[in-house]
Amino acid sequence: MSAYDRLTDQELTTLLKQGDNQAFTAIYHRYKGVLYLHAYKRLQSKEDVNDLIHELFTTLWQKRDELNITQLSGYLYTAVRNRVLDCIARKQTESNYIQAFQQFIDTGEAVADHRIREQQLAAVIEQEIASLPAKMREVFELSRKAHLSHREIAERLDLSELTVKKHVNNALKILRGRLTIILLLISLLSS
Template identity: 25%
Template sequence: MKNDKYASHNDESLLIGLRGGDLAAFNILYDKYWSVLLDESYKRLEDLASCEEIVQDIFIDLWKHGSKRDINNVEAYLFTCMKYKVFETYKKNRRTTALIEENSSYYQRQDNTAGDLYDEKDLKSLIEQWVANLPQKRKEIFKMRYLDGLTTKEISDITETSQNTVQNHLGVSIHKLKKLIIQHFLTLLLILFNCK
């Protein structure tokens, strides 16, 4: 149940509450701006997973550091953060795409022995091992979302955990999984180049 003192959902009063570390104020801001920021970032990137991670990072940062930032207009602040993170993601994606395109002809020339070292089965096995080593709660939430296809609301109801907490667990998991896959990809590159 939402706190009565924020019943009007006035951004100024919510910002004051946030500065005082009031979780109720943060949750209302989260509910108010989450989907708007996600929609706006998706218009620019058209990659739902990246956009969800961007918005999640924005709200994690707002909760951790919002009291120390000089925020006068919370809506403008959130949209500025979103645009900056979208731009950074776009730049990173362009670099990754360029790297793949630059080396695609090289990959095609490699013999099957080198390619077989890290095929799709290896990547699947790596991810399964990574999931198995997650903390119990995070593992449970990750499997329900990405293996069972449940929504964050359904997971929240089943685990009796707030939807914000579920989304935080998923945000952290996806961030770490992406790092793992990037490391895997870089390892593959090193192996391929050393096999020449």
């Protein structure tokens, strides 16, 4: 146990504002576990929660001298809650865009210009899928194109269901990031 572990939150906060690395480390170790659990209850995604916690502590360090923290635990819990709400809102927005895009594709009422863009976008999506790592691509295509369940894919490829789920989630995360940028550019160009 280090001397920093015995300090109060207020003492650690004061040292943090002075740029003390060890105080930051003590705060991190004191709160990362409970903040992780707090965020995981809402998000149910280890990757999202790990990213959120990392971002929170990075911001805490980078803005340490600007922060007005009266109660450290309250500040951290509020910051996690706000980031969780932002994450949920972002995912909902992404989902709405994907649903709207899928609905657009399904209606088939697009004019020739839109059909050309749709074909170009479909080609870009296929390129992005093709650029995924081989095993991830194979799992993703079995899930999304062959409509197999995680269990069926796991049995077919002799993988665990958890591995299949990770491959699908990682593929979706990669594709969302790449396609969000592409969709934004297309919408800007068509305006």
